[in-house]
Amino acid sequence: MISIALIDTKHPFYPLEQELRNKILLRPIGVPDHAWEMHDEKSWHFVAVENETVIGCVVLVPLNPEQTKTQLMQMAVETNQQGKGIGKLLVNHLIAFSKSKGIKEIVCHARDNAVPFYLSLGFEIYDDPFVEVGIQHFHMRINL
Template sequence: MLNTINTPKYIIKLISAQESYQVRHPVLRPGRAFETCIFDGDTLETTFHFGIFLNNQLLGICSLFKNEHKNLSDAHQYQLRGMAVLAEQQGKGLGKLVLNYAESFIKAKGITTIWCNAREVATKFYTNLGYEIFGEPFEIEKIGTHYAMYKPLQ
C-alpha cells in the first residue's frame, strides 16, 4: 500500500511522532505543558502517525497504536489516539479524510477492529464514520468525559 495519498487538494501521508505534536499539543492539550501531548508508545515500530497537508502545512493528524481493549474480543485491534485538526481547519472534512486513510492503512495490515476513547464532544464525528459506543462513559482527569468507541474494519 502507498504511504502517501494525494487527494485533489490535500496530501495524506505517514509522519513522525514529533511532527504530530505540532497539531496534537494546541488542539488536545492547550495551555498545558508540551510533554502532555507525548504519548507512551509514540515511537514504537507498531505505532503509525498520519498527517493531512495543504501546501506543505500540516493541518490534521491521527495516531494508531497496537493496543487491545479488554472488552473487545477481536485479536487484531488498533487504538486510535491523538485525532486532531487545527481549530481554524475544523469542519472541512479533514478529520474524516485522514482517519479514513489511516483505517485503510491498518486494514491492509490485517487489522479488523479499531477503537478509541472519544471525548464526549467528538462522539457524533465518530458515529457518523461508523463507530459505536460500548461501555459506560468515564472521566479522564483534566480532559473530561469520554466514551469507548469501536468500528469493525470490513
C-alpha cells in the same frame, strides 16, 4: 491540495504533528506539552498536509503483539480547518490502512463532543462513559 501522509517519529513533519497535538488537544485543558507521546515510537502517524504544513493528525497505536487490535488516539485538526472534512479524510485513510494490515478492531476514547463524528464513520459506543483528563469520554470501536 490536502494530502495524507503516513509518517514516523523521525519524519520532518513529526515536530509539526507534535505542535498541533499540543496546541489543539493538550494546552486548552491544562495538560503539559508532549504528555501523550508515550506510544509514539511504536505507532503509525497519519498527517494531513497542505502547502508543507501539518493541518491535521491522528495516531494509531497497536494494542497487541499481533497488531490486530489498535487504538486511535490524538486526533487533531487545526482550528481554522475544522468542519472541512479533514478529520473524516484522516480517519478513512487510517481505516483503509488498517484493513490492508489485517487489523480487526480499532478502539478510541472519544471526547463527548466527538461522539457524533465517530458514529458517522461507523464506530459504536461500548461500555460506560468515563472521565479522562477531566473530560467525559466514551469507549468507541469499529470492527473491520
